[in-house]
Amino acid sequence: MWRRLGALGPGILLAVMWAAPSPAAGAAAAKNPVKIGYVGGFTGVVADLGTAHIGGAKLAVEDVNKAGGINGRALELVIYDDAGDPTTSVTRVQRAITLDGVEAIIGGTHAATTMANRVVTNQAKMVQMSPQAQNRELTQGMPWLFRVGTMDLHNARALVALMIKLGYKKPAIQASTSAFGESGARSLREALEAKGIKWVAEEKHKEGSADLTPQVLAAKKAGADVLLLWAQGVDAALMAKTRRQLGYEVPMLGLDSMMHASALPIAGEAYEGVIAVSIADTSRPDVRELFARFEKAFGAAPATIYSPLLSYDAVQLLARGLRQVAPPEGKVDQARLKAALEGITDYQGMIGPKGTTWRFSATNHDGLPEGASVFYRVQSGKWVRYMALADLGQM
Amino acid sequence: MFDQLVIAGIATGCIYALLALGMTIIFNSSSLVNLAQGELLMAGGLSYVSFAAGQKLSFALALILAMACAAWVAMLAEGLALRPLRVANAPIVNAIVMTIGLSMVFKSGGEVVWGKTPLPAPSPASTTALWIGGISIAPQNLLIVVSAVLAMGIFWFFFDHTLIGRALQAVSTNREAAWIMGINADRMVLLAFALSGALSALAGVLVAPITAAAPTMGTMLGLKGFSAAIIGGFGSLWGAVAGGILLGLSESLTAGYVSSGFSTFISFGLVLLVLFLKPAGLLPTRR
Numbered sequence: 001m002w003r004r005l006g007a008l009g010p011g012i013l014l015a016v017m018w019a020a021p022s023p024a025a026g027a028a029a030a031k032n033p034v035k036i037g038y039v040g041g042f043t044g045v046v047a048d049l050g051t052a053h054i055g056g057a058k059l060a061v062e063d064v065n066k067a068g069g070i071n072g073r074a075l076e077l078v079i080y081d082d083a084g085d086p087t088t089s090v091t092r093v094q095r096a097i098t099l100d101g102v103e104a105i106i107g108g109t110h111a112a113t114t115m116a117n118r119v120v121t122n123q124a125k126m127v128q129m130s131p132q133a134q135n136r137e138l139t140q141g142m143p144w145l146f147r148v149g150t151m152d153l154h155n156a157r158a159l160v161a162l163m164i165k166l167g168y169k170k171p172a173i174q175a176s177t178s179a180f181g182e183s184g185a186r187s188l189r190e191a192l193e194a195k196g197i198k199w200v201a202e203e204k205h206k207e208g209s210a211d212l213t214p215q216v217l218a219a220k221k222a223g224a225d226v227l228l229l230w231a232q233g234v235d236a237a238l239m240a241k242t243r244r245q246l247g248y249e250v251p252m253l254g255l256d257s258m259m260h261a262s263a264l265p266i267a268g269e270a271y272e273g274v275i276a277v278s279i280a281d282t283s284r285p286d287v288r289e290l291f292a293r294f295e296k297a298f299g300a301a302p303a304t305i306y307s308p309l310l311s312y313d314a315v316q317l318l319a320r321g322l323r324q325v326a327p328p329e330g331k332v333d334q335a336r337l338k339a340a341l342e343g344i345t346d347y348q349g350m351i352g353p354k355g356t357t358w359r360f361s362a363t364n365h366d367g368l369p370e371g372a373s374v375f376y377r378v379q380s381g382k383w384v385r386y387m388a389l390a391d392l393g394q395m
Numbered sequence: 396m397f398d399q400l401v402i403a404g405i406a407t408g409c410i411y412a413l414l415a416l417g418m419t420i421i422f423n424s425s426s427l428v429n430l431a432q433g434e435l436l437m438a439g440g441l442s443y444v445s446f447a448a449g450q451k452l453s454f455a456l457a458l459i460l461a462m463a464c465a466a467w468v469a470m471l472a473e474g475l476a477l478r479p480l481r482v483a484n485a486p487i488v489n490a491i492v493m494t495i496g497l498s499m500v501f502k503s504g505g506e507v508v509w510g511k512t513p514l515p516a517p518s519p520a521s522t523t524a525l526w527i528g529g530i531s532i533a534p535q536n537l538l539i540v541v542s543a544v545l546a547m548g549i550f551w552f553f554f555d556h557t558l559i560g561r562a563l564q565a566v567s568t569n570r571e572a573a574w575i576m577g578i579n580a581d582r583m584v585l586l587a588f589a590l591s592g593a594l595s596a597l598a599g600v601l602v603a604p605i606t607a608a609a610p611t612m613g614t615m616l617g618l619k620g621f622s623a624a625i626i627g628g629f630g631s632l633w634g635a636v637a638g639g640i641l642l643g644l645s646e647s648l649t650a651g652y653v654s655s656g657f658s659t660f661i662s663f664g665l666v667l668l669v670l671f672l673k674p675a676g677l678l679p680t681r682r
Contacts, residue, residue, distance in 0.1 A: 043503065045611050047511030177656055204656035208615055210410060210606050213403035214650035214658070217396050234513050234607045245524040245533045246399070265515040266607045268522065303512050 032329050033076035034069075034322055036315075037096030039107030039117060041084030048261075048303035050109040053131060054079060055298050056308025057106065059290065060315035070322045073329075075315075078102055084109060086116035093117040097124050103322070103332040104128065106314050111135050111179040118145050127321075127337050131314040132307070135183030139365040144334075146341055147366045148314040149351070150279045150373075152180075152230075152255075156187035158277045158373040158389045159253050160195055163226060165392055168251070172201040172224030174215060174239060176231050181207075184230030184255065200224050205239075207232050212242045220248045227252045233260025236274075237267035244270040256280070259376060259383055261303045271378045275386060280305040281353045281374045283385050290350060306351075313349035317358070317367075320344060353388050398530045400651040401644065406536035408643020409543035413598035414620025415627065415635035416547070417591035422630055423567035424587035425481065427490050431472070431498035432595055433617020437505055439465040439596020440603040440612055444514045454519040458600050462593040469592030470585055472497050478581065498617070505610030513612075516603035539601045546597055547636060550590075554632070563587060622666045628676025637678055641665070 038057055040050040057077060064075045078100055082089035089108050096102045097120065104127045108114040111133040121128040121144055128145045130138060134152040139145050163171060171192065175185035185202065192199055201222035203215040216239060219227060227243070229236050229252055236258040243250060252258075256278030264271055281287060282305060294308055295301050302308045321340040326332050344367070347358040352372030360367040373389040414432055421429045442464040446457035476497060480490045520534035554560040565573040566583040574580050599612070606612060623642045627634025645665050650658035669677060 043506055043511070047506060047610075051511060177659075204654075206615075206659055208606065208612070210602055210616070211403050211407045211647065214400055214647055215655050217399055217651060218655065221396060234609075237607070238605060241522065245522070246531050247524070247526075262513040262515070262607055262609075266513070270522075 033074040034326055034332070035076045035078050035100070035102045036318065037080060037093070037100065037102035037105045037107070038077050039080045039082055039089055039092045039096065039105060039113075041089075041109040041113065042079075042081045044083035044085065046084040046109045049132070049307055050081075050084070051298075052302035052304055052307035053109060053311040055294050055302060056290070056311035057131075057315050059293055059297065059308070060312040060319075064315065064319045070319060070326045071328070073326060075319060075322075080107075082108060082113055082117075084113060086113050089113040089117040090120055093120045097121070097126055101331075103326075104318055104337065106131060106311070106318065108132075111138070111183065114138065115179060118142050121145065126334055127318070127341065129314040129318050131310040133180075135179060136187070137183070143365075144338060145365060146317070146360065147368075148317060149310050150368055151187075151366055151370075152184045153187040153190065154368075154370040155255055155277050155279075155373065156184065156191040157194075157370070158375075159188070159228060159255075160191040160197070161389065161392055162275065162277070162375060163228070163253055164195060164197075166226075166251075168226035169197070170200045170223060170225045171197065171228045172203065172219035172222060172226070173199050174203050174205070174219065174227050174229050174231060176207045176235060177204050178207055180257075181230050188228055188230065199228075205231070205235060207235055209235065209238070212239050213246070215239070216242045216246055216248060219250075220246065224250060226250055227254075229254030229258060231255075232257055233263030234266060237263040237271065240267045240270040240274060251275070253277075256304065256306055256376070259305060261301065264378065264381070264383065269381075272381070273378060275375055275377045276383075277373050277375055277389075278306055279351050279368070279372050279374070280309050281385075281388070282376075283374075284350075284354050287350055309350040313347075313351050313358075316349060317341065317344065317347055320347065353390065396651060397648075400647045402530065402532055402536060404644035404647030405640060406533075406539045406643070407646065408623075408640035409539050410598050410602050410616065410639070411619050411623040411642050412636045412639025413543055413546065413594050413601075414616060415624035415639045416550070416632060417594040417598075418620060418624050419630060419632055419635045420587050420591045420594070422624075423632075424563060424584045425477070426487055427477065427494070428621075428629075429591070430491060430494045430617070430621070431501060432591070432620055433613030433615075434498045434501035434505075435465045435469055435592045435595035435613070436599040436602070436616055437608075437610060437613035438468050438501065438592070438599070440516065440599030440608040441505055441509045441514070441610070442596070443600040443603060444516045444608045445509070447517050448514070454517075458597070461600055462596040465592035465596035465599070466589040467592070468501070469588040473585055473588040478584075481584075498613075502610050502613075509608075509610065511610065513607035513609040516600075516608050518604035520604070535601075535604055542597065542601055546594065550594070550632075559586070619662070622663060626666055626669045626677060628679035631676065631678050634676050634678035638676070641677075 042050040080092040082092045106129045114130050114133040122142050129148050131148045175181040201219045252274045256276045258276045324340040325336040342360050342362045345359045356372040358367040375386040376383045377386040418432045439461045443461035446452045446460050520538045524531040562578045566580045623638035624635050627638025646658050646662045649661040
C-alpha cells in the first residue's frame with residue numbers, strides 16, 4: 001500500500017500544481033451578463049496589491065449594476081489568478097479570450113505581467129484596461145491597450161518639482177531592478193535632466209533584499225543630500241532603517257509604493273519625514289467612502305491607497321464604453337468598443353484630486369492627465385496628506 | 396566602506412549558511428535535495444511573528460516555538476510525502492520534484508494562514524546602531540552572527556559528541572550498515588528533517604525583523620542557500636557554512652564596489668566559477 005501511495009504521490013501533487021484554476025463564479029447570476037476577464041496576482045509576490053485591486057473592481061461592478069448595468073445586462077467579473085508571474089498571466093488571458101468568451105480584459109497587477117499579457121489581447125484585437133503599470137512603453141504599439149493610471153514620468157516630474165522646491169540639489173536615485181524600478185529610474189533621470197540637475201549616484205537593488213547597506217553607502221559616499229526612491233514598500237522601509245543605522249539621515253522622496261501598509265510598521269521611526277507622491281487623494285469624501293465600503297466588504301483596509309481606486313476607475317471607464325456599444329445580447333464589437341473608449345474626454349473618477357478629468361483619443365491611450373498628484377508625508381508615525389502638486393507654487 | 400560592507404555581507408552570509416546547513420543535513424541523511432528549504436524558513440519566520448507579535452511571548456519562547464513549528468512541518472513532509480517514495484524505492488528525482496510541489500503547498504498554506512501582506516517582526520535587538528571604530532554595526536546583524544555561530548557550535552557538538560548525533564552521521568555514511576548496527580534509519584531521517592526545519596526556522600526568525608515576514612520570503616533565500624551549499628560542496632557541513640559566508644560577502648562587496656544592479660548576477664556567477672574550478676565544491680567531504 002505504501003508503495004502505491006509512494007508512486008502516486010508525486011503524480012497527484014504535480015496534477016494539483018498544474019491544474020488551471022477555474023474562474024470564480026461571477027456576480028449575480030443574471031442571464032446574458034457582459035463578462036469581463038480580470039487577470040491579476042492574488043497569490044504570490046504581488047498578492048496584496050492584487051487583492052486591493054480586485055476589491056476596488058468588485059465595488060465598481062456593484063455600482064455599475066446598481067445603476068442599470070450595461071443597458072440592462074449585468075456586468076460580471078471572471079477572475080483569474082496569475083500569481084504575479086508573466087508566463088502564467090499570458091496563459092490566463094489566452095484562456096479568458098478563447099475558452100471563456102470574455103468581452104474585455106482588465107489586468108495585470110504590475111508592469112511585469114502586463115507587459116507580457118498585453119501581447120495576447122493585442123493579437124486577439126481585444127480591448128484591455130491596465131489598472132496599474134506605470135512604465136511609459138506600456139501602450140506604445142499596443143492599440144488595444146488603455147492605461148488606467150499614471151505614467152511614471154509624470155510621477156518623476158512631480159517628485160523632482162518637490163525636491164527643487166524643498167531646496168535639495170544632490171539627489172541619489174535608488175530603484176529596484178524590476179520592470180517597474182527600471183522604468184522609474186529612467187523617468188527620474190529624464191525629469192532631473194530636464195531641470196538641469198545631475199544626480200550624484202544611481203543605485204539598484206533587487207526587490208526583497210535582506211541587506212541594502214551597499215546601496216546606501218554608495219549614496220553617502222557620493223555626498224547625496226536626498227534619496228529619490230522607486231521601490232516597493234518593504235525595500236523602502238529597509239532603506240530607511242539602513243540609512244539611519246549608518247548615521248546618514250537624509251530625506252527620502254519616492255513613489256506611493258512606499259506607502260504600502262506593511263512598510264511603516266517595519267520602518268518605524270526611520271520613516272519619519274519620508275514623502276511619497278501618489279495619484280490617490282484621501283482628502284476626498286468619495287474616496288474615503290470607497291475605502292470604508294472596501295473595509296466593510298472585505299474585512300480589512302486595502303494594502304495601498306491607489307490600487308482600489310485604479311481598479312474602480314478601470315471598471316467604470318470600461319462600463320462607459322460598453323454601454324455605448326453592447327448589443328441586447330451577444331458579443332461586443334471590439335473595434336466599436338475601442339472607438340467608444342477613445343471618445344471619452346470627460347471622465348471624472350476616483351483617481352487624483354477632485355475634478356481630475358480623463359481624456360482619451362485615438363492617439364492617446366494614457367488618459368490620466370499629468371498633474372493629478374498628491375504628496376503624503378509621515379508625521380508622528382502616520383501618513384498625512386502633505387499637499388497637492390497643484391499647490392506647490394504656493395509653498 | 397570596505398569594513399561596513401564586510402560586516403553586512405557576513406550577516407547575510409550567516410542566513411545563507413543556516414539554510415545551506417539545513418539542506419546539507421537532509422541530503423546527508425536521505426540523499427535528497429530539499430528544494431522547499433526556503434519554505435521552512437518562511438514557516439519559522441511567520442510562526443515567530445504570530446508568537447512574538449500576536450501572542451506577545453518573549454523572544455526566547457517565540458523562537459523555540461517557531462523552531463518547533465518548522466520542525467513539525469518538516470517531519471510531516473518527510474513522513475507523509477517523502478517516506479512513501481523512499482519506501483517504494485522511487486528514483487530520487489521523484490522526491491526532489493515532490494519537494495518542489497511541497498514548497499508551493501507551503502507557500503499557499505502560508506498565504507491562507509497569515510495572509511499575503513508582509514508582517515513586521517519584533518526583535519530583542521535595538522534599532523540604534525553600535526559604533527565601533529567608525530563602523531556602524533546594526534545590533535540585528537550582531538544577533539544574526541552570534542546566533543548562527545552558537546547554533547553551528549551546538550550542532551557540531553551534537554553531531555560529534557552525542558550518541559544520537561553519531562547515529563545520524565552513521566545513517567548518512569552508510570544506511571544499511573547503520574540498520575545492521577541497530578540504528579533505526581527511518582527515525583534518524585525524521586530527526587534530520589526536524590533539525591533541518593529548526594535551523595531554517597532560526598534563520599527565518601533572524602531575517603524577519605529586517606525584511607518582514609511574508610509567505611514569499613523563502614523563495615529567493617532558499618535558492619541562495621542552495622547555491623551556498625553547492626559552492627561549499629554539497630554534503631559537507633563546513634562547506635555549507637563556508638559557502639554561505641562567501642556568497643554573502645561576494646554579494647555585498649560586488650554591490651558596493653562593482654554595481655548594485657549586478658550583484659545577483661555576480662553571486663550566481665560565483666557559483667559557476669567555483670564549480671568550474673573545483674567541481675566538488677570548496678570543502679567537499681571525503682566520501
